[in-house]
Amino acid sequence: MEFKTLSHITIDELLSVFNHSFSDYVVPFHLTKEVLISKIAAEKLDMSLSAGAFEEGKLVGFILQSEKIENGEKIIYNGGTGVVPENRGKGLVRKMYDFIIPILKERNANTLLLEVIEGNQPAIRAYENLGFCIVRRLLCFNGNIKHGEENAGILIKDLKDFQWNILRSFWDIEPSWQGSVFVLEPMPENYITLGAYDGEQLAGYIVYGSAAKKIYQFAVDKNYRNRGIGTMLFNAIREKNNGQTIALNNVDDSSENTSKFLSEKIGLNNWLSQFEMKRSI
Structure with a gap:
């Protein structure tokens, strides 16, 4: 060998x-x-x-x-x-x-990072034997977006660039590798990136890859929560992909509000969970 x-x-x-x-x-x-x-x-x-x-x-x-x-x-x-x-x-x-x-x-x-399916015990044990430790649990969702109620005061428009200092301020949880700033920057042309605006004020955003049919990031400004903005962003993706099944992987399970929103408001199914594992080199 x-x-x-x-x-x-x-x-x-x-x-x-x-x-x-x-x-x-x-x-x-x-x-x-x-x-x-x-x-x-x-x-x-x-x-x-x-x-x-x-x-x-x-x-x-x-x-x-x-x-x-x-x-x-x-x-x-x-x-x-x-x-x-x-x-x-x-x-x-x-x-x-x-x-x-x-x-x-x-x-x-400095660091090795990976994800492993929660039920894959042989792989988890093998990685633990290699010195990896579980650092967080990640939820994977899929399904068809359920159309939700619109907020007439909010306008959905294309987001032309990533102003990460603003977008990061919306986050409750850090994206996993596949949705990280490193992977998304610079913004590839094949991503659909939309912003939700209250007048000139950006109140939320969503990043969707039409080729993979995946949502890579979404977040709403903490000052604009519970106003239907997240629902409108998903409605817009639903319209753009003609209601096809989408996936949204590796949502940190520490954010109960996010998982509840995706399940109850958007109608997605938490079909799989993973562990993120790390070890020092």
Whole structure:
């Protein structure tokens, strides 16, 4: 078995191994080539920081990773770990980390970050054995947006740029990696980003990726809560995507108001929960 970065791997080879690895997952799923390319771009996954296990030159396991600096901390995010069924039970995830961590240390990385499905006990135990600790629980929602009552005094318009100092002031919870400022900035053209305005005053916003059919962020100014502004933002997305099913992943479960709003007002289903896990390098 040989361990290398994925710098020279083709997208077709990665796609084949990715889908084979997740074919019997806790939540089985299958990516198209276009979706995998989109995932790599959206999550800013870096193949030179990603590890692969190769048997006779053939990829049989991988850890896809990205890097960001936040508050002086260099964080390495695991955007997906997989091992093909035929090569499990050989400790390949540990061996891939053993290979890649010295490379990350050379880059002065401080922290490893990942998400794991709450019910996937073997994976949770494996990551705990690697030194990871659970730091928070994240809720994943999906479904069709339920049309809600409008507020006649509020206007929904395109949000032309991200003024993060203002938008951050609306937050109750920190977004996970996929909805982080690092991932969303600069604003890609394929995101629908809307603001809710009371006159000239921005009172709330929402960021939607039409390709993935995902809400990446939404928030309402604390001074404008309970006025139907969040409902109007979701109504606008419902209209723009013709009522198709949407997803909103990794909502910090410490915000009971957010999860209650999504379930009761918007009509989404909390179909899955994950743990965010971290360890120091």
